[in-house]
């Protein structure tokens with residue numbers, strides 16, 4: 001099952017290495033990982049999407065992450081009320097004839113055109129995983145020249161509503 | 173220096189001069205020092221009284237300060253010797269072992285010991301030299317990415333980049349190594365940082381929001397444990413090394429005897445409960461006692477205190493403690509539920525948890541039937557071996573070592589059959605006398621660990637029980653014995669083979685002894701002679717005891733080369749994939 005885990009960590013050298021090493025050592029498959037500074041430059045937020053086969057496996061991931069001295073806080077936020085976004089940059093074949101069509105397709109996805117050349121154009125789309133997938137599918141028939149995607153980055157929503165069943169038990 | 177000046181000021185000069193002297197003293201306290209001096213001052217602040225190490229280019233500035241300050245340092249003959257000695261010291265003293273080595277090859281030579289300390293939760297501080305910061309990453313002479321290499325095998329590691337970080341980093345390192353679940357912390361010290369000038373001001377406290385181990389167990393969970401004990405008919409306590417790390421042997425004794433619950437130990441937990449107590453079932457696990465393993469198999473309540481359910485302990489998890497409600501007390505929350513589903517988790521220090529359990533003041537439930545049942549296992553399936561009267565039986569040898577040292581010695585072992593026989597036959601009655609490499613199973617560990625153990629307890633008998641193969645991995649450390657006349661007694665259990673490997677090949681590989689026999693061996697007596705160490709070779713079982721007694725009385729080091737039955741196997745045993753109830757070799 002796919003889970004989204006959010007962690008805040010000290011922004012110290014090697015912390016990303018430390019954490020990805022931990023995942024691979026324990027045979028957890030990371031689907032995506034994003035890292036960036038938070039409002040506090042000494043603290044970074046990491047968002048992982050991992051594929052685990054059991055609650056117990058997930059429990060281990062979180063506990064092992066918690067053991068790291070540089071990890072401040074870890075949460076499985078999959079079942080919480082969150083905002084999650086990915087970004088994709090797509091360079092697609094675009095002739096003067098097809099440009100208009102592509103633009104029309106981009107509009108409902110709020111994808112923006114960020115570069116136009118003689119034979120291609122580059123689009124940028126952000127959204128949740130499904131939306132980005134759907135847009136890429138739609139654009140694919142024109143001929144993808146290059147594609148770059150980020151992983152998911154996520155935050156809890158400010159509203160209080162939360163799902164009841166957290167998928168790991170934090171033992172105390 | 174500072175102290176002296178203050179004294180002089182007080183005795184020989186007037187009060188005003190004394191104030192002046194004190195002022196100078198204060199100035200000196202925050203005086204500018206170089207990085208190496210700061211490191212050593214920090215070690216002094218942490219009451220480190222011995223360093224095990226080996227010098228080299230990148231760490232030379234630090235060694236220069238060691239020379240100038242006259243710090244107690246033990247020069248090993250290989251870095252692996254240094255780190256295992258530091259481990260032995262940590263195990264026996266309960267204080268962190270400190271190991272200082274140079275960059276590159278010096279650092280990579282301690283990797284095995286770091287991994288060993290990590291898996292056995294030993295508090296260690298490892299300081300590695302590193303090339304100067306301006307050439308880090310250029311594949312400079314003797315450069316290795318030691319922080320990268322040791323990331324998965326340290327509790328924490330860090331590379332110093334700024335001389336002014338040293339006091340904080342050192343303070344944090346000791347704090348991390350010794351609190352919560354203990355472990356090794358590595359500090360990588362680039363050469364230029366060790367010579368840069370900074371200020372020494374040792375912090376009084378650490379501030380690490382990401383590191384807050386839980387020491388006090390949750391009261392509610394403790395009550396749940398007590399309720400489970402009341403419900404149980406067949407409870408058993410499995411005590412691991414966590415009890416020893418928490419210094420909780422007394423608390424374990426109090427709780428277990430008060431509640432009259434039978435106790436078994438993991439390999440590393442030996443000594444946490446008296447080995448000759450009627451409630452003690454012996455060691456559990458692959459080469460544990462049948463009674464102990466059957467207790468785990470049949471119990472309805474399993475209270476694990478400070479053990480991590482290692483696979484050598486549990487046997488196949490498919491058959492592990494099938495009837496039991498499992499309580500797991502551990503200071504490391506990640507251990508709970510890692511291997512075995514837990515009904516009542518308790519995060520906290522073993523000592524504190526046992527104290528809180530005893531404090532609940534529950535009347536004991538006698539469990540008479542259960543005790544009787546287990547006694548029948550103990551009586552009917554004791555440890556056994558066949559004595560042929562012609563060769564020295566390794567089991568008899570270990571039994572003799574136990575008797576002759578009255579069970580009071582510190583025993584270190586290497587890894588293999590002799591290790592299991594020592595665990596079986598040396599009925600440890602006290603904590604911190606058993607030093608063995610459990611989790612990593614590191615050959616080469618036992619002999620240097622004995623050296624460290626002897627430094628931790630200079631007045632106690634230290635017996636290094638070593639296989640003929642493992643001894644050949646780190647025997648160069650005999651130099652330390654010679655140099656310092658350390659009274660370590662080396663007992664080589666010489667079966668002219670990699671005994672445990674040979675046993676597995678016999679049992680599971682149809683006697684294909686692929687590279688496990690030593691048809692030709694060095695003359696250990698001559699080797700000992702080369703190091704000026706007294707040595708005996710003993711082949712005749714009738715001479716074993718007298719020779720051992722004689723050697724034991726010697727003031728200095730002694731090496732005993734006991735030639736034992738070559739093809740003896742270690743029983744009882746749980747074969748791979750089998751459960752506790754399926755032990756082999758429980759009877760002659």
Ligand SMILES: Cc1ncc(C[n+]2csc(CCOP(=O)(O)OP(=O)(O)O)c2C)c(N)n1
Nearest residue numbers: 588589590613615639640641642670671672
């Ligand atoms: C460094 C290392 N290499 C290999 C092994 C695998 N191994 C486990 S026991 C053993 C044989 C040990 O032989 P010896 O030291 O003579 O002890 P014995 O089993 O004969 O008592 C070996 C090779 C190990 N544990 N450690």
